[in-house]
Amino acid sequence: MKHITLIITLIALLACNNANKQQSTDNSQQSTPCSLLPTPYSLPPTPCSLPKSLLLGKFDPATDTNFIAIPPHMTSHTNIYCQRQTLQAYIAMRDSALKENISLTIVSATRTFDRQRQIWERKWNSTPSLPNDTTAHIQKIHNIMRYSSMPGTSRHHWGTDLDFISVETDYWTHGEGLRTYQWLCANAHKFGFFQPYTSDPSRTGYAEERWHWSYAPLSKPYLHAYQQKITAKDITGFSGSYLIDSLNIIQTHVLGISQ
Template sequence: MAQLTNLQYPALYGLDESHLVPLGQFLLTARTLTAFNKMQQHALSDGIDVQICSAYRNFERQMAIWNGKALGKRTLLDINNQPIDHSRLTDEQLVDAILCWSALPGASRHHWGTDIDVFDGNNISKADLKLISDEYVDNGPCAQLASWLNQHAKEHGFYLPYQANKSGVSPEPWHLSYFPESSQFLSQYQPDSLRQLLSQAEITLQSALLKKLDTLVDHYVFFVANTPE
């Protein structure tokens, strides 16, 4: 795993998981886990089975996702969930296209153990889940879940950091963040540390990323919905 000997808060960048506890195959902070268990039980009483499909991801895992999309080995989707031919894009355009749905390694909220992606286990299996917006609206299998979360997630400390006109990342109705802790992680985040980390990493599009990294961090890390509403 990538290392920085002078990194002050390695957990912010997916380089340390010693603060996390297991929930089956997933890792979360202890407080996030407690809050999730309570929210899950609340939802079950309303007929909704909130299940996690993604939680903590380390830096190397996030970089594998990034490199896969940059190299055309993983499907790259536009804002409307339509496939994009990566070979037709410049490096700068490819960076923007990947960031539409995937976080930059070292800049993902999934590095913290406070953020989870969820689905309704009553209506769709994890294997069939695509994590696209259509699944969470109208007659989608997770539409009832999305409506329930909008009403009740805040009661358990969770909120949606990625919302229309409130975040640089495209709206993700499946992405929940445990605000009491994730807000603290965000306040400690250091763009200079990310620059050092990416400079040492074997990441595709490195030059294009470093060229406009400050702008990317402002837009995709710091520009999120501020508080649960």
């Protein structure tokens, strides 16, 4: 009898130990066990279903089943991707716009961390500076970040945000560009899209971008997950990245949107 009691006690102790191990692994990321959630998701994404790699653009949209290549007749570029749900909503909006002779051609969609780093380094290197000149580095960051993101901080990493027609500010202020912008302001919300970078003076971060529209049913959960999971320590590996914390880039630029 003593033996049986001992064996039962040992089994109970082992089971408890395993459960604690599992819990401590899960707690290192989230309080909910992320491993139980399916990917790709069929429900709206939660912070659990969005690992840091997705939030930071460190993945390949060509092999991620949530992503799809944008059909060539909808974009001026080749081999660009967005999330399937974003594309579905975009197609509905595009069809509606076409009835009013407005063509919402996509000029940019998902950009990976590496792609954003290429853009960043090209702009960074276009102005010379000494390696230890922090003042010059801060000035460069402010100049670049009027319109371009630091790698790891772009909404374009998420496959939820699209740029339409032209990324030139002037295009959108008159004629066809202004008419298209007015149509988007009046109608995009019906399809789940909003303009994150408006002219609202209470907003921080990027200048107004009339071409950039975000699919809220996906991008809002992504932003929520980003707030929960990403800190400045996660964003490294490019020129000037040492300043991201002191310049409070996540607060001003990732969170500085219209809604």
